[in-house]
Amino acid sequence: MRKALITGITGQDGAYLAQLLLGKGYEVHGVVRRSSHAEVSSHRLRWLGIENDVKLIDGNLNDLSCLMRIMQTIKPDEVYNLGAQSFVHSSWQQPLLTAQVTAVGVTNVLEAVRIEAPTARFYQASSSEMFGLIQETIQSETTPFYPRSPYAVAKLYGHWITVNYRESFGMHASSGILFNHESPLRGKEFVTRKVTDAAARIKLGLQDELPMGNIDAKRDWGHAKDYVKAMWMMLQQDKPDDYVVATGRTTTVRDMIRIAFDHIGLNPADFVRIDASLFRPAEVEVLQGNPEKAKAKLGWEAKITLEEMIAEMVDADLARLRRSEDIDPSKMR
Ligand code: GDP
Numbered sequence: 001m002r003k004a005l006i007t008g009i010t011g012q013d014g015a016y017l018a019q020l021l022l023g024k025g026y027e028v029h030g031v032v033r034r035s036s037h038a039e040v041s042s043h044r045l046r047w048l049g050i051e052n053d054v055k056l057i058d059g060n061l062n063d064l065s066c067l068m069r070i071m072q073t074i075k076p077d078e079v080y081n082l083g084a085q086s087f088v089h090s091s092w093q094q095p096l097l098t099a100q101v102t103a104v105g106v107t108n109v110l111e112a113v114r115i116e117a118p119t120a121r122f123y124q125a126s127s128s129e130m131f132g133l134i135q136e137t138i139q140s141e142t143t144p145f146y147p148r149s150p151y152a153v154a155k156l157y158g159h160w161i162t163v164n165y166r167e168s169f170g171m172h173a174s175s176g177i178l179f180n181h182e183s184p185l186r187g188k189e190f191v192t193r194k195v196t197d198a199a200a201r202i203k204l205g206l207q208d209e210l211p212m213g214n215i216d217a218k219r220d221w222g223h224a225k226d227y228v229k230a231m232w233m234m235l236q237q238d239k240p241d242d243y244v245v246a247t248g249r250t251t252t253v254r255d256m257i258r259i260a261f262d263h264i265g266l267n268p269a270d271f272v273r274i275d276a277s278l279f280r281p282a283e284v285e286v287l288q289g290n291p292e293k294a295k296a297k298l299g300w301e302a303k304i305t306l307e308e309m310i311a312e313m314v315d316a317d318l319a320r321l322r323r324s325e326d327i328d329p330s331k332m333r
Contacts, residue, residue: 007082126158179219201321203333223303234298
């Protein structure tokens with residue numbers, strides 16, 4: 001039985017990847033940061049119904065000795081490094097923590113793999129945020145990077161240290177440059193889920209307005225369920241490499257909001273309010289990826305459209321709120 005180790009298993013991608021690997025017959029281990037909120041932290045695994053099928057182990061990306069012991073005990077065949085401080089906006093509030101976890105944490109995992117599980121294949125979760133102030137209209141693996149947040153700077157380090165360990169030590173280490181990917185399991189700090197949750201609340205009469213930052217920003221949004229397949233495919237290749245994973249279509253935040261509100265039959269103009277405090281010190285205005293290499297070499301393609309994904313997210317939020325909140329039918333819209 002093949003063994004996989006996932007850091008960040010309690011996050012959106014970790015949960016979907018664990019589900020994918022379990023379906024393929026893997027023994028799935030996940031590193032979790034010890035917290036007093038164990039119940040809360042595994043809510044995504046619970047939502048997918050796989051909480052009891054994965055093996056969770058306490059660990060931290062900043063504790064090399066602990067990561068080494070984990071590699072020594074489990075001897076994984078594949079290691080997916082998805083753990084990070086992953087919210088761009090927070091990275092200005094916590095730049096050093098972001099550097100320690102999102103940048104140096106990658107070297108800790110690579111070192112633990114190199115020393116204790118040298119035949120394991122390694123996946124690094126890189127990010128389209130590394131393109132930042134874009135140097136080409138459509139970004140591919142050869143587009144120069146220009147990070148625009150402490151998060152993106154940290155991810156850039158993680159990307160290059162992965163490339164460097166591949167070239168220095170011949171490790172099977174691949175980096176997936178994933179464009180934004182969402183799902184009903186996305187945290188509410190990210191814009192899609194903030195919008196779908198608000199649309200559902202507005203529909204049910206639980207909220208009256210939606211404060212937003214820069215709605216002219218454009219993103220290439222795909223579905224996390226599609227994107228975790230690309231991660232796995234990268235590690236099945238004979239040779240490690242770097243791949244852009246994207247849909248190739250870019251949409252404004254404004255249009256994404258419209259898609260969500262169309263789904264519930266309301267006009268966003270009646271609810272959206274621009275809030276200056278939600279703008280960022282430096283913005284990534286537009287991202288649009290070129291997924292041709294992933295298609296040609298991995299046979300990977302995004303399947304779920306933005307419209308389908310936003311509808312799924314709004315419906316999941318409506319269902320969740322109907323279960324958890326006191327809804328007053330007279331206030332529903
Ligand atoms: P990111 O691309 O990793 O930063 O993903 P986010 O989902 O956090 O943000 C996507 C884009 O939406 C960025 O350009 C944000 O500036 C923009 N945006 C506009 N209003 C909001 C908001 O209220 N919350 C968030 N998270 N992003 C917003």
